[in-house]
Amino acid sequence: xxxxxxxxxxxxxxxxxxxxxxxxxxxxxxxxxxxxxxxxxxxxxxxxxxxxxxxxxxxxxxxxxxxxxxxxxxxxxxxx
Numbered sequence: 001x002x003x004x005x006x007x008x009x010x011x012x013x014x015x016x017x018x019x020x021x022x023x024x025x026x027x028x029x030x031x032x033x034x035x036x037x038x039x040x041x042x043x044x045x046x047x048x049x050x051x052x053x054x055x056x057x058x059x060x061x062x063x064x065x066x067x068x069x070x071x072x073x074x075x076x077x078x079x080x
Contacts, residue, residue: 006014056063062075 056065060072060074062077063072064075065072
């Protein structure tokens with residue numbers, strides 16, 4: 001029986017493509033992991049913001065704050 005074999009060039013092309021695919025899928029996994037961590041960080045920041053809003057609302061009532069200079073205006077709540 002005659003052994004059938006790819007050329008070196010063909011084998012290298014397949015091997016290189018498989019390596020590229022492996023690298024790309026690994027990078028996707030790393031990025032997804034980073035994305036997951038960042039989403040948790042965002043959730044924590046949003047929670048801190050909500051806590052700060054409640055604290056400020058308890059102290060000043062309902063307000064709109066100018067983030068550049070710290071001034072604020074009271075927001076009148078409409079009667080429902």
